[in-house]
Amino acid sequence: MIEPSIALFGESFEEASRVLEQLIEDTGAQYALLVDRKGFVLAHKEALWAPRPPALDSLATLVAGNAAATKALAELLGEPRFSELVHQGERQGLYVEEVNDLTLLVIIFDQNAPVGRVKLFGKRAAGMLDRITERAKVESSAARKRLGLDTEYRESASALLDDLFGDL
Protein backbone atom coordinates (compact mmCIF):
# COMPACT_ATOMS: atom_id res chain seq x y z
CA MET A 1 0.00 0.00 0.00
CA ILE A 2 1.36 3.39 -0.95
CA GLU A 3 0.38 6.11 1.46
CA PRO A 4 -1.97 8.76 0.16
CA SER A 5 -0.43 12.18 -0.26
CA ILE A 6 -1.59 15.56 0.83
CA ALA A 7 -1.95 17.78 -2.21
CA LEU A 8 -2.45 21.27 -0.90
CA PHE A 9 -3.17 23.72 -3.65
CA GLY A 10 -5.52 26.50 -4.61
CA GLU A 11 -8.19 27.09 -2.02
CA SER A 12 -6.97 24.49 0.51
CA PHE A 13 -3.42 25.86 0.46
CA GLU A 14 -4.75 29.41 0.94
CA GLU A 15 -6.93 28.22 3.80
CA ALA A 16 -4.04 26.40 5.51
CA SER A 17 -1.82 29.45 5.08
CA ARG A 18 -4.50 31.67 6.62
CA VAL A 19 -4.75 29.34 9.63
CA LEU A 20 -0.96 29.54 10.11
CA GLU A 21 -1.01 33.32 9.72
CA GLN A 22 -3.80 33.71 12.24
CA LEU A 23 -1.95 31.39 14.61
CA ILE A 24 1.13 33.61 14.49
CA GLU A 25 -1.05 36.65 15.14
CA ASP A 26 -2.89 35.02 18.06
CA THR A 27 0.19 33.61 19.80
CA GLY A 28 2.99 36.01 18.91
CA ALA A 29 5.03 33.05 17.67
CA GLN A 30 7.83 33.47 15.12
CA TYR A 31 7.13 30.66 12.68
CA ALA A 32 4.35 28.19 12.03
CA LEU A 33 4.69 25.22 9.69
CA LEU A 34 2.51 22.44 8.43
CA VAL A 35 4.73 19.45 7.66
CA ASP A 36 3.96 15.91 6.61
CA ARG A 37 5.19 12.93 8.57
CA LYS A 38 7.68 12.07 5.89
CA GLY A 39 9.50 15.30 6.75
CA PHE A 40 8.41 17.64 3.97
CA VAL A 41 7.12 21.18 4.43
CA LEU A 42 3.56 21.62 3.11
CA ALA A 43 3.03 25.25 4.12
CA HIS A 44 4.76 27.79 6.33
CA LYS A 45 4.31 31.33 7.59
CA GLU A 46 6.57 33.61 9.57
CA ALA A 47 5.96 36.73 11.62
CA LEU A 48 6.96 39.93 9.84
CA TRP A 49 9.42 40.78 12.58
CA ALA A 50 10.97 37.31 12.85
CA PRO A 51 14.60 36.84 11.82
CA ARG A 52 15.46 34.57 8.92
CA PRO A 53 14.23 31.08 9.82
CA PRO A 54 16.61 28.13 10.11
CA ALA A 55 16.75 25.67 7.17
CA LEU A 56 13.14 24.55 6.89
CA ASP A 57 14.06 21.24 5.25
CA SER A 58 16.23 20.25 8.19
CA LEU A 59 13.63 21.47 10.63
CA ALA A 60 10.82 19.46 9.04
CA THR A 61 12.96 16.34 8.79
CA LEU A 62 14.02 16.47 12.42
CA VAL A 63 10.52 17.24 13.65
CA ALA A 64 9.08 14.33 11.65
CA GLY A 65 11.84 12.01 12.94
CA ASN A 66 11.25 13.19 16.47
CA ALA A 67 7.48 12.77 16.17
CA ALA A 68 7.94 9.27 14.75
CA ALA A 69 10.23 8.33 17.65
CA THR A 70 7.79 9.83 20.18
CA LYS A 71 4.92 7.88 18.65
CA ALA A 72 6.94 4.66 18.82
CA LEU A 73 7.68 5.40 22.49
CA ALA A 74 3.98 5.95 23.20
CA GLU A 75 3.14 2.63 21.58
CA LEU A 76 5.79 0.89 23.68
CA LEU A 77 4.03 2.22 26.73
CA GLY A 78 0.64 1.14 25.46
CA GLU A 79 -0.55 4.63 24.56
CA PRO A 80 -1.96 5.30 21.10
CA ARG A 81 -0.05 8.59 21.01
CA PHE A 82 1.50 11.44 22.94
CA SER A 83 -0.34 14.23 21.26
CA GLU A 84 1.95 17.19 21.84
CA LEU A 85 5.64 17.84 22.15
CA VAL A 86 7.22 20.93 23.69
CA HIS A 87 10.88 21.86 23.83
CA GLN A 88 11.83 25.01 25.67
CA GLY A 89 15.24 26.60 25.54
CA GLU A 90 16.48 29.81 27.10
CA ARG A 91 15.30 32.01 24.29
CA GLN A 92 13.26 29.89 21.94
CA GLY A 93 10.77 27.08 22.12
CA LEU A 94 9.35 24.53 19.76
CA TYR A 95 5.85 23.13 19.95
CA VAL A 96 4.64 20.22 17.84
CA GLU A 97 1.01 19.14 17.68
CA GLU A 98 -0.32 16.14 15.76
CA VAL A 99 -2.78 17.30 13.15
CA ASN A 100 -3.64 13.79 11.93
CA ASP A 101 -2.01 10.60 10.68
CA LEU A 102 -0.29 12.40 7.84
CA THR A 103 0.63 15.85 9.10
CA LEU A 104 2.07 17.81 12.03
CA LEU A 105 1.83 21.42 13.10
CA VAL A 106 5.10 23.05 14.20
CA ILE A 107 5.25 26.35 16.07
CA ILE A 108 8.50 28.11 16.92
CA PHE A 109 8.26 30.86 19.48
CA ASP A 110 10.44 33.07 21.66
CA GLN A 111 10.03 34.41 25.19
CA ASN A 112 7.42 36.94 24.03
CA ALA A 113 4.90 34.19 23.32
CA PRO A 114 3.54 32.50 26.45
CA VAL A 115 3.68 28.73 26.05
CA GLY A 116 0.12 28.33 27.36
CA ARG A 117 -1.13 30.55 24.60
CA VAL A 118 0.90 28.66 22.01
CA LYS A 119 -0.64 25.38 23.17
CA LEU A 120 -4.18 26.71 23.31
CA PHE A 121 -4.15 28.28 19.86
CA GLY A 122 -1.97 25.47 18.51
CA LYS A 123 -4.60 22.88 19.36
CA ARG A 124 -7.33 25.00 17.84
CA ALA A 125 -5.33 25.50 14.65
CA ALA A 126 -4.53 21.77 14.47
CA GLY A 127 -8.27 21.04 14.44
CA MET A 128 -8.80 23.39 11.51
CA LEU A 129 -5.77 22.04 9.64
CA ASP A 130 -7.06 18.51 10.16
CA ARG A 131 -10.25 19.33 8.25
CA ILE A 132 -8.34 21.12 5.50
CA THR A 133 -5.74 18.38 4.99
CA GLU A 134 -8.35 15.60 5.11
CA ARG A 135 -10.02 17.24 2.13
CA ALA A 136 -6.66 17.56 0.37
CA LYS A 137 -5.79 13.87 0.68
CA VAL A 138 -5.38 12.31 -2.72
CA GLU A 139 -4.35 8.96 -4.06
CA SER A 140 -0.99 9.00 -5.75
CA SER A 141 -2.32 8.21 -9.23
CA ALA A 142 -4.86 11.03 -9.02
CA ALA A 143 -2.13 13.46 -7.99
CA ARG A 144 0.00 12.42 -10.94
CA LYS A 145 -2.88 12.88 -13.31
CA ARG A 146 -3.72 16.29 -11.99
CA LEU A 147 -0.11 17.37 -12.36
CA GLY A 148 0.13 16.17 -15.92
CA LEU A 149 3.43 14.43 -15.16
CA ASP A 150 4.29 12.57 -18.30
CA THR A 151 7.14 11.25 -20.37
CA GLU A 152 8.32 14.77 -21.03
CA TYR A 153 8.68 15.43 -17.31
CA ARG A 154 10.62 12.22 -16.86
CA GLU A 155 12.95 12.93 -19.73
CA SER A 156 13.68 16.49 -18.64
CA ALA A 157 14.31 15.33 -15.09
CA SER A 158 16.62 12.57 -16.32
CA ALA A 159 18.64 15.11 -18.28
CA LEU A 160 19.02 17.20 -15.12
CA LEU A 161 20.12 14.10 -13.23
CA ASP A 162 22.88 13.59 -15.77
CA ASP A 163 23.92 17.21 -15.41
CA LEU A 164 24.05 17.07 -11.64
CA PHE A 165 25.37 13.57 -10.99
CA GLY A 166 27.10 12.83 -14.25
CA ASP A 167 30.04 15.23 -14.23
CA LEU A 168 31.03 15.04 -10.60
Next chain:
Amino acid sequence: MSTINFATREINFKIVYYGPGLSGKTTNLKFVYSRIPEDRKGEMVSLATEDERTLFFDFLPVDLGEVKGFKTRFHLYTVPGQVFYNASRKLILRGVDGIVFVADSAPNRLRANAESMRNLRENLAEYELSLEEIPMVLQINKRDLPDALPVDMVRAVIDPEQKYPVFEAVAIQGKGVFEPLREVSRMVLGRLAPQK
Protein backbone atom coordinates in the same frame (compact mmCIF):
# COMPACT_ATOMS: atom_id res chain seq x y z
CA MET B 1 4.83 8.23 -2.71
CA SER B 2 6.58 11.50 -3.45
CA THR B 3 5.24 14.61 -1.80
CA ILE B 4 3.92 17.09 -4.30
CA ASN B 5 3.33 20.64 -3.18
CA PHE B 6 1.20 22.27 -5.84
CA ALA B 7 1.17 25.63 -4.17
CA THR B 8 4.92 26.05 -4.04
CA ARG B 9 5.29 23.85 -7.14
CA GLU B 10 7.67 21.37 -5.59
CA ILE B 11 8.04 17.64 -6.01
CA ASN B 12 10.02 15.91 -3.28
CA PHE B 13 11.38 12.38 -3.28
CA LYS B 14 12.78 10.39 -0.40
CA ILE B 15 15.71 8.10 -1.10
CA VAL B 16 17.03 5.90 1.69
CA TYR B 17 20.48 4.30 1.94
CA TYR B 18 20.03 0.93 3.65
CA GLY B 19 22.50 -1.81 4.55
CA PRO B 20 24.43 -3.44 7.39
CA GLY B 21 26.43 -1.48 9.96
CA LEU B 22 29.70 0.05 8.74
CA SER B 23 28.96 -0.78 5.08
CA GLY B 24 29.46 2.88 4.11
CA LYS B 25 26.03 4.51 3.94
CA THR B 26 27.08 7.70 5.68
CA THR B 27 30.29 7.73 3.62
CA ASN B 28 28.16 7.80 0.47
CA LEU B 29 26.17 10.76 1.73
CA LYS B 30 29.27 12.64 2.84
CA PHE B 31 30.80 12.22 -0.58
CA VAL B 32 27.64 13.42 -2.31
CA TYR B 33 27.61 16.41 0.01
CA SER B 34 31.23 17.22 -0.77
CA ARG B 35 30.66 17.24 -4.52
CA ILE B 36 27.27 18.87 -5.03
CA PRO B 37 27.53 22.61 -5.76
CA GLU B 38 26.54 24.89 -2.86
CA ASP B 39 23.40 26.22 -4.53
CA ARG B 40 22.06 22.72 -5.14
CA LYS B 41 22.24 21.31 -1.63
CA GLY B 42 20.92 22.09 1.82
CA GLU B 43 22.52 21.45 5.16
CA MET B 44 23.58 17.91 5.96
CA VAL B 45 22.13 16.73 9.25
CA SER B 46 23.77 13.80 11.05
CA LEU B 47 22.36 12.23 14.17
CA ALA B 48 25.32 10.11 15.22
CA THR B 49 26.95 8.83 18.39
CA GLU B 50 30.26 10.21 19.59
CA ASP B 51 32.16 7.54 17.71
CA GLU B 52 30.40 8.60 14.51
CA ARG B 53 28.03 5.68 14.27
CA THR B 54 24.65 6.72 12.90
CA LEU B 55 22.17 6.79 15.74
CA PHE B 56 18.99 7.85 13.98
CA PHE B 57 19.70 9.10 10.46
CA ASP B 58 21.76 11.35 8.20
CA PHE B 59 19.86 13.70 5.94
CA LEU B 60 20.85 15.65 2.86
CA PRO B 61 18.49 17.61 0.60
CA VAL B 62 19.58 17.89 -3.05
CA ASP B 63 17.93 20.20 -5.58
CA LEU B 64 17.66 18.76 -9.04
CA GLY B 65 16.35 21.98 -10.52
CA GLU B 66 13.14 22.96 -12.22
CA VAL B 67 11.35 20.45 -14.40
CA LYS B 68 8.25 21.55 -16.30
CA GLY B 69 7.71 24.31 -13.79
CA PHE B 70 8.19 22.07 -10.75
CA LYS B 71 11.14 22.36 -8.41
CA THR B 72 12.31 18.78 -8.07
CA ARG B 73 14.14 17.82 -4.93
CA PHE B 74 15.62 14.63 -3.53
CA HIS B 75 15.88 14.05 0.19
CA LEU B 76 18.64 11.54 0.89
CA TYR B 77 18.59 9.62 4.16
CA THR B 78 20.74 6.92 5.71
CA VAL B 79 19.50 4.52 8.35
CA PRO B 80 21.55 3.31 11.33
CA GLY B 81 22.99 -0.01 10.18
CA GLN B 82 23.58 -1.66 13.53
CA VAL B 83 21.11 -4.47 14.25
CA PHE B 84 20.44 -2.95 17.64
CA TYR B 85 18.84 0.20 16.19
CA ASN B 86 15.99 -1.42 14.31
CA ALA B 87 13.28 0.64 15.99
CA SER B 88 14.71 3.88 14.63
CA ARG B 89 15.68 2.31 11.29
CA LYS B 90 12.08 1.37 10.67
CA LEU B 91 10.89 4.94 11.20
CA ILE B 92 13.11 6.29 8.43
CA LEU B 93 11.46 4.06 5.85
CA ARG B 94 8.15 5.86 6.13
CA GLY B 95 7.26 7.39 2.78
CA VAL B 96 10.36 6.01 1.03
CA ASP B 97 10.42 6.41 -2.77
CA GLY B 98 13.68 4.64 -3.59
CA ILE B 99 16.39 2.57 -1.89
CA VAL B 100 20.15 2.26 -2.38
CA PHE B 101 21.20 -0.93 -0.64
CA VAL B 102 24.84 -0.62 0.40
CA ALA B 103 26.44 -4.05 0.80
CA ASP B 104 29.87 -4.74 2.30
CA SER B 105 32.43 -6.78 0.32
CA ALA B 106 34.28 -8.05 3.40
CA PRO B 107 34.04 -11.85 3.79
CA ASN B 108 33.02 -11.60 7.42
CA ARG B 109 30.11 -9.29 6.51
CA LEU B 110 28.43 -11.60 4.02
CA ARG B 111 25.92 -12.77 6.54
CA ALA B 112 25.29 -9.21 7.78
CA ASN B 113 24.41 -8.23 4.20
CA ALA B 114 21.86 -11.02 3.96
CA GLU B 115 20.39 -10.19 7.35
CA SER B 116 20.09 -6.52 6.51
CA MET B 117 18.20 -7.33 3.31
CA ARG B 118 15.84 -9.58 5.21
CA ASN B 119 15.39 -6.85 7.79
CA LEU B 120 14.57 -4.37 5.01
CA ARG B 121 11.82 -6.63 3.71
CA GLU B 122 10.39 -7.06 7.20
CA ASN B 123 10.44 -3.35 7.94
CA LEU B 124 8.81 -2.47 4.63
CA ALA B 125 6.14 -5.06 5.31
CA GLU B 126 5.18 -3.13 8.41
CA TYR B 127 4.25 -0.22 6.14
CA GLU B 128 2.44 -2.72 3.90
CA LEU B 129 5.12 -2.23 1.27
CA SER B 130 7.21 -4.77 -0.58
CA LEU B 131 10.43 -4.53 -2.56
CA GLU B 132 8.37 -5.16 -5.67
CA GLU B 133 6.81 -1.71 -5.21
CA ILE B 134 9.89 0.34 -4.31
CA PRO B 135 12.69 1.01 -6.82
CA MET B 136 15.99 -0.31 -5.49
CA VAL B 137 19.61 -0.52 -6.65
CA LEU B 138 22.51 -2.37 -5.05
CA GLN B 139 25.88 -0.88 -4.32
CA ILE B 140 28.59 -3.42 -3.52
CA ASN B 141 30.97 -1.27 -1.52
CA LYS B 142 34.60 -1.61 -0.37
CA ARG B 143 35.82 -3.21 -3.59
CA ASP B 144 39.34 -2.10 -2.62
CA LEU B 145 39.57 -4.58 0.26
CA PRO B 146 42.37 -7.08 -0.42
CA ASP B 147 40.08 -9.96 0.48
CA ALA B 148 36.90 -8.52 -1.09
CA LEU B 149 34.48 -11.26 -2.05
CA PRO B 150 33.52 -11.59 -5.72
CA VAL B 151 30.52 -9.39 -6.61
CA ASP B 152 28.52 -12.44 -7.63
CA MET B 153 28.96 -13.99 -4.23
CA VAL B 154 27.73 -10.89 -2.41
CA ARG B 155 24.88 -10.57 -4.84
CA ALA B 156 23.89 -14.20 -4.39
CA VAL B 157 22.94 -13.55 -0.76
CA ILE B 158 21.08 -10.28 -1.23
CA ASP B 159 19.64 -10.62 -4.72
CA PRO B 160 19.69 -14.29 -5.75
CA GLU B 161 17.24 -13.65 -8.60
CA GLN B 162 19.41 -10.83 -9.94
CA LYS B 163 16.51 -8.40 -10.15
CA TYR B 164 18.25 -5.19 -9.18
CA PRO B 165 20.89 -3.05 -10.91
CA VAL B 166 24.31 -3.57 -9.31
CA PHE B 167 27.15 -1.06 -8.91
CA GLU B 168 30.62 -1.68 -7.56
CA ALA B 169 32.00 1.03 -5.33
CA VAL B 170 34.77 2.34 -3.15
CA ALA B 171 32.63 4.99 -1.51
CA ILE B 172 35.43 6.41 0.61
CA GLN B 173 37.20 7.40 -2.62
CA GLY B 174 33.96 8.46 -4.27
CA LYS B 175 34.07 5.60 -6.78
CA GLY B 176 30.64 4.25 -7.67
CA VAL B 177 28.80 6.75 -5.46
CA PHE B 178 26.91 8.80 -8.04
CA GLU B 179 26.04 5.98 -10.44
CA PRO B 180 23.65 4.12 -8.12
CA LEU B 181 22.14 7.40 -6.93
CA ARG B 182 21.49 8.49 -10.49
CA GLU B 183 19.99 5.12 -11.40
CA VAL B 184 17.63 4.93 -8.43
CA SER B 185 16.58 8.56 -9.01
CA ARG B 186 15.79 7.70 -12.60
CA MET B 187 13.73 4.71 -11.50
CA VAL B 188 11.84 6.85 -8.98
CA LEU B 189 11.08 9.49 -11.62
CA GLY B 190 9.95 6.72 -13.95
CA ARG B 191 7.35 5.65 -11.42
CA LEU B 192 6.06 9.16 -10.97
CA ALA B 193 5.68 9.65 -14.70
CA PRO B 194 5.19 6.19 -16.18
CA GLN B 195 5.56 5.57 -19.87
CA LYS B 196 2.29 5.61 -21.73
